Amino acid sequence: xxxxxxxxxxxxxxxGETADFPTPLSYKYRNWVIDAINDDLxxxxxxxxxxxxxxVAEADKSLGxxxxxxxxxxxxxxxxxxxxxxxxxxxxxxxxQDTIDTLGQAVLGLSLGCARCHDHKYxxxxxxxxxxxxGIFASTRYSxxxxxxxxxPYDLYPVVRxxxxxxxxxxxxxQRKKLDDEIRPLALQFSLLKIGLADAExxxxxERKRTVTISPWRAYLAQRLLNQHVRNRNAHQGFHVWHRxxxxxxxxxxxxxxxxxxxxxxxxxxxxxxxxxxxxxxxWRSPISGRVRISGRVxxxxxxxxxxxxxxxxxxxxxxxxxxxxxxxxxxxxxxSGEALESVAVKAGDYLQLVLVPQGNHGCDLTQVxxxxxxxxxxxxxxxxxRLVPDVIDRFQVSNPHPGRGETxxxxxxxxxxxxxxxxxxNTNELKPLVLELDGGKAALAALARRLEGLQRxxxxxxxxxxxxxxxxxxxxxxxxxxxIQIRGDRAKLGESVVxxxxxxxxxxKLARPAGSGRLELARWLTRASNPLMSRVMANRVWRGxxxxxxxxxxxxxxxxxxxxxxxxxxxWLASRFREAKFSVKAIHxxxxxxxxxxxxxxxxxxxxxxxxxARLLWRFNRRRLSAEEIRxxxxxxxxxxxxxxxxxxxxPAEGSWTSFSQHSPFYGLYPSSRRSLxxxxxxxxxxxxxxxxxxxxxxxxxxxxxxxxxxxxSLYLMNSEFVHRxxxxxxxxxxxxxxxxxxxxxxxxxxxxxxxxxxQEQAEARRFLLAYTESLDEAVGDRSRRMAWAxxxxxxxxxxxxxxxx
Numbered sequence: 057x058x059x060x061x062x063x064x065x066x067x068x069x070x071x072g073e074t075a076d077f078p079t080p081l082s083y084k085y086r087n088w089v090i091d092a093i094n095d096d097l098x099x100x101x102x103x104x105x106x107x108x109x110x111x112v113a114e115a116d117k118s119l120g121x122x123x124x125x126x127x128x129x130x131x132x133x134x135x136x137x138x139x140x141x142x143x144x145x146x147x148x149x150x151x152x153q154d155t156i157d158t159l160g161q162a163v164l165g166l167s168l169g170c171a172r173c174h175d176h177k178y179x180x181x182x183x184x185x186x187x188x189x190x191g192i193f194a195s196t197r198y199s200x201x202x203x204x205x206x207x208x209p210y211d212l213y214p215v216v217r218x219x220x221x222x223x224x225x226x227x228x229x230x231q232r233k234k235l236d237d238e239i240r241p242l243a244l245q246f247s248l249l250k251i252g253l254a255d256a257e258x259x260x261x262x263e264r265k266r267t268v269t270i271s272p273w274r275a276y277l278a279q280r281l282l283n284q285h286v287r288n289r290n291a292h293q294g295f296h297v298w299h300r301x302x303x304x305x306x307x308x309x310x311x312x313x314x315x316x317x318x319x320x321x322x323x324x325x326x327x328x329x330x331x332x333x334x335x336x337x338x339x340w341r342s343p344i345s346g347r348v349r350i351s352g353r354v355x356x357x358x359x360x361x362x363x364x365x366x367x368x369x370x371x372x373x374x375x376x377x378x379x380x381x382x383x384x385x386x387x388x389x390x391x392x393s394g395e396a397l398e399s400v401a402v403k404a405g406d407y408l409q410l411v412l413v414p415q416g417n418h419g420c421d422l423t424q425v426x427x428x429x430x431x432x433x434x435x436x437x438x439x440x441x442x443r444l445v446p447d448v449i450d451r452f453q454v455s456n457p458h459p460g461r462g463e464t465x466x467x468x469x470x471x472x473x474x475x476x477x478x479x480x481x482x483n484t485n486e487l488k489p490l491v492l493e494l495d496g497g498k499a500a501l502a503a504l505a506r507r508l509e510g511l512q513r514x515x516x517x518x519x520x521x522x523x524x525x526x527x528x529x530x531x532x533x534x535x536x537x538x539x540x541i542q543i544r545g546d547r548a549k550l551g552e553s554v555v556x557x558x559x560x561x562x563x564x565x566k567l568a569r570p571a572g573s574g575r576l577e578l579a580r581w582l583t584r585a586s587n588p589l590m591s592r593v594m595a596n597r598v599w600r601g602x603x604x605x606x607x608x609x610x611x612x613x614x615x616x617x618x619x620x621x622x623x624x625x626x627x628x629w630l631a632s633r634f635r636e637a638k639f640s641v642k643a644i645h646x647x648x649x650x651x652x653x654x655x656x657x658x659x660x661x662x663x664x665x666x667x668x669x670x671a672r673l674l675w676r677f678n679r680r681r682l683s684a685e686e687i688r689x690x691x692x693x694x695x696x697x698x699x700x701x702x703x704x705x706x707x708x709p710a711e712g713s714w715t716s717f718s719q720h721s722p723f724y725g726l727y728p729s730s731r732r733s734l735x736x737x738x739x740x741x742x743x744x745x746x747x748x749x750x751x752x753x754x755x756x757x758x759x760x761x762x763x764x765x766x767x768x769x770x771s772l773y774l775m776n777s778e779f780v781h782r783x784x785x786x787x788x789x790x791x792x793x794x795x796x797x798x799x800x801x802x803x804x805x806x807x808x809x810x811x812x813x814x815x816x817q818e819q820a821e822a823r824r825f826l827l828a829y830t831e832s833l834d835e836a837v838g839d840r841s842r843r844m845a846w847a848x849x850x851x852x853x854x855x856x857x858x859x860x861x862x863x
Contacts, residue, residue: 057641058090059685059734060601063762064162064612065133066154068755069706071201072138072740073147074719078708079201081212081528083735085132087702090734092130099594099639100583103163106133107579110213110531111572121224122521125215131529134575135199138740138756142719143205149547152193156186161758163582165593165614173545179615180561187539187554195536195556195573199528207715212526221524228523235515240279242508247278249501272487273371273407276478277339277457280471282306285453288778291726292317296452298470302707303418304336305329306470308445308452318713319358319422326445327357327424328412330364335413337473339371340429340442341457341466342402350400350408352392352427352444354384361420362386364412367477370400371407375482383415384423392427399432411473419710444468516701532573562587585635589614595630596621598644600761602654604680605672611760622672653677658863679863681764684750685733691854692730694808695783696790703735749773774855781847784854788846798823801846809853825849 067086070076092102105112109127113119119127137155141147153172160168170176171186202209216224248270255270282298282305289297294311306328309321321327328336342348356363363384370377380394392410400408408429414421431439447460448468460467474480541551556574557566558581565581567574582590593614600606607627610618621627630644637643648654653674664675671678682690692698706727717723726744727737736744738755746752749770753759774780791805802822806814814822829845853859 057601058086058093059683060597061089061093062086062734063753063759064597065136065158066138066753066755066758067136068138068738068740070723070739070741071144071203072756073140073144073203074142074722075204075717076722076724076739076741077139077202077209077714077717078706078723078725079136079209079528080705080708081199081526082132082136083703083705084129084215084527085136085529086734087704088126088129088132091126093641096640096642099634099641100590101639102641103583103590104579105130107131107159107582108576110529111576121216121220121227121523124217124220125521125527128213128215128529129527132527134193134196134530135528137198139201139203142203144203145200145206148198149542151198152190155193156189158758159189161612161760163593164589165596165608165612165618166589167613167615172542178617181559183541184554185559185561187541188557189559189578191537191539191554191556192574192578194539195533196530196575197533198530201528202714204718207717208711213529213531215525215527216523224523228518228521231518232515235511235518239508239511239515242504242511244275244279246501246504246508248275249504251278253497253501271373271405274341274405274466276371276481277407277469277471280337280473281456282336282470282472283456285456286728287453287782288728290317291724295321298453298456300472303329303331304334304472306336306338308449310449310452317422318709319420321357321422322424324445324449325424326426326449327422329422330412330414330418331472332414332418333475335364335411335473335475335477337409337411337469337471337477338425338427338444339407339409339469339471340427341469342404342406342408343465343467344431344440345403347399347401347432348408349430349432350379350392350397350428351430352410352425353389354392354412354426355389355424356384356387356422357424358420358422359387361418362414362416363388364421364423365415366390366392367409367411367413368392368394368397369409369411369477370402371409371478371482372403373487375487376478407469409473409477411477413473413475413477419712442467513701516704519704530575532575536571536573588631591631591634591639592627594639594641595634595644596627597760598641599627599630599648602645602648603674604678605761612758623674679861681861683762684747684752687750687860688733688746690859691780691783694854695786697730697783697786698732699730701731703729703731706737746773746779771855775851780851780854784851785843785847787850787854788843791850792843792846798826805850805853809850810856810858822849825852 067082067089068079069082070078092105097105105127109130113124113127134155137151137158139147140150144151153169157167157169160166166179166181168176168181168186168189171181171183173183175182197211199211199213200206200209214221251270251274282300284300285296285298287296289295289307292315295307295309295315295317297305297307299305306326307317307321308326309315309323312323314323315321319327319329328338330336350368354364354366363386365381365383367381368379370379379396379400380392382390384390402408410425410427412423412425425444427444428441430441442460448458452458457466457469459465538553538555540553543549543551555566556570558564558578562581563586565577567577569577581587593611596606596608596611600611607623608614608619608621630647633647634644654677656674656677658677658679661675664671668675689698706725708725714723722741724742725737725739729736733747736747738744738747740755743755744752751762751764753762787805787808791801791808799819802814802819806812806818826845826849829848830841833841833844
């Protein structure tokens with residue numbers, strides 16, 4: 057339901073002006089909306105906080121830090137108004153118009169924008185009304201997102217009072233430290249137990265033991281592995297990465313063309329990028345005892361920055377031994393070479409690490425890496441060699457550690473490296489092998505995983521509540537003023553001044569405190585009991601959310617040009633019950649969902665359809681296609697890939713790189729995620745391709761109801777897209793893993809996707825499909841053919857109307 061409100065208030069993560077600058081802090085308002093609706097914040101306070109939360113917060117000195125933060129963030133409603141033009145400050149009058157239009161439609165169900173140029177032709181709103189509200193928002197200072205003219209954001213406001221900054225930071229740090237102190241040993245215990253069980257499973261049954269021995273460096277790396285992987289990062293097809301909180305990162309270009317990500321990545325290559333305070337490491341675990349030669353090169357692939365410094369070290373029982381290092385230069389190439397690298401002694405289980413660290417500024421440090429380790433002095437045959445890029449590129453995301461050319465094992469590890477490369481850790485720890493008890497086996501591992509996941513959820517939630525951060529919002533101008541009428545909407549032709557006041561149809565009261573902007577009084581005018589529109593408009597929106605169409609079908613227009621309500625008495629009754637429930641939105645949900653109309657079947661009745669073909673009189677419940685977000689989330693859920701965690705900030709490019717955004721090259725980003733679609737980045741000028749294809753909301757205008765389309769490209773996407781193919785393969789894996797017989801697997805697939813059992817006819821058709829599909833595959837596919845056939849069958853279930861519609 058948070059998404060419904062975000063549709064109405066045209067939420068986006070970009071500004072919408074010519075270069076569509078990112079607004080990285082908008083997500084805090086999105087999350088505030090979700091929390092407010094989940095907490096059933098009364099609708100009158102919900103509106104009050106969005107219009108004037110900053111003023112409420114400053115007036116109440118007894119507020120705690122969390123309540124103060126929430127009130128300030130709520131004003132993102134005003135701040136996310138769309139920006140216009142090359143210099144959006146110059147066209148701020150259009151941003152104020154967007155604020156007024158959205159407020160009028162969202163709260164009153166009235167289109168006020170016409171009155172900017174002339175008295176409204178149909179509804180009782182005149183030009184003086186419009187500019188009385190215009191003065192209120194002209195007396196408000198909006199956060200500035202940046203524009204083509206001025207490349208940097210400013211007027212971002214703190215989420216905590218100035219006198220509480222240090223206390224808030226200390227309290228937050230104490231909470232974080234407590235959680236980290238719990239998570240750190242558990243994470244290490246989990247990683248080691250996972251390694252130990254894998255080693256035990258790999259051993260011959262006769263050799264399996266109840267204990268395993270793990271080298272200390274293996275434990276060290278296990279805590280630092282890059283643990284997040286993304287395919288086709290930022291919509292760059294073929295660019296797959298492992299990362300940890302965005303940076304550091306290691307990625308490969310598996311495509312046949314160069315990619316600009318930014319920075320140039322040639323085809324079939326591997327690149328790395330360090331973080332601000334951490335390097336990126338690549339470790340090779342030796343399967344042999346003997347001597348090896350290390351070689352390779354690093355190539356700067358960014359047209360800015362100062363490149364990286366590389367280090368090669370041996371990690372063994374005695375500690376960390378530096379072998380060689382050198383610095384690279386911008387646009388330079390440096391060989392990984394040195395006398396010490398020609399013949400390096402290793403024992404089985406030792407590690408050789410290549411660490412790349414920033415030399416100064418970590419920005420623009422994208423670096424191509426080539427690395428080869430070759431066995432020396434082997435007299436009885438061809439020496440073995442391990443080549444990083446050929447070893448990992450075709451199965452890059454199979455796992456980290458990566459097995460290399462083999463099916464199992466830990467040949468290559470990608471990890472976050474400290475700038476000292478582990479020297480400090482080695483000097484403060486006894487480098488003794490760890491003996492791990494395996495009592496409890498997989499059950500113990502699962503219990504540990506659940507405990508760790510719970511703590512990590514708390515840690516992520518705490519991170520979202522940054523103690524002394526900034527937010528995207530509004531405050532009052534230092535000197536609020538009344539606005540002058542812009543004749544025919546032309547800001548260069550000014551007429552008489554209009555005092556800030558309420559609309560005439562709502563009472564027309566003037567401000568009691570002209571020294572302020574008037575937002576607080578405006579919010580109280582809109583939410584008082586004598587305003588008949590607020591409760592009617594919201595009750596109608598809740599009805600639309602359940603039935604697909606409001607009792608007033610023009611949910612944003614209750615004026616003369618809007619449609620008449622299909623059930624006027626019912627709408628009045630719902631509005632009355634809404635007020636009696638003290639504007640509890642959840643109370644209206646319960647009221648509607650317990651009604652006979654909501655619980656009615658969607659079964660067709662020919663006689664009723666002859667009288668009311670569209671079921672406006674509610675004789676049936678109209679079937680409804682899932683929204684774009686619901687389609688994507690449902691597919692992720694049944695495949696087992698849905699990440700239920702709460703979304704946070706998006707990985708926008710660093711602010712220093714925004715100078716390149718222009719009307720000819722506007723910002724564009726696409727950040728793949730397995731979280732719910734509610735948390736996808738919403739862009740104004742170039743919408744998210746999946747959401748746009750399946751009729752998601754237009755973030756440029758208030759969207760009261762999504763108009764659904766049925767076009768060939770939707771079917772083509774569901775049949776051919778990589779996303780659907782990947783999820784159907786994951787779903788097939790779940791189905792095959794859960795049952796033994798083909799019949800059981802078919803029933804499991806049907807129940808997981810369609811929430812019912814397959815009929816005998818469907819089972820027979822599915823068997824024929826599996827046989828025909830398997831026979832059509834190239835024999836070279838071998839053992840994969842069965843999984844591919846099941847994935848294709850699951851894809852047919854995911855693309856059925858029965859899956860895509862609520863019936």
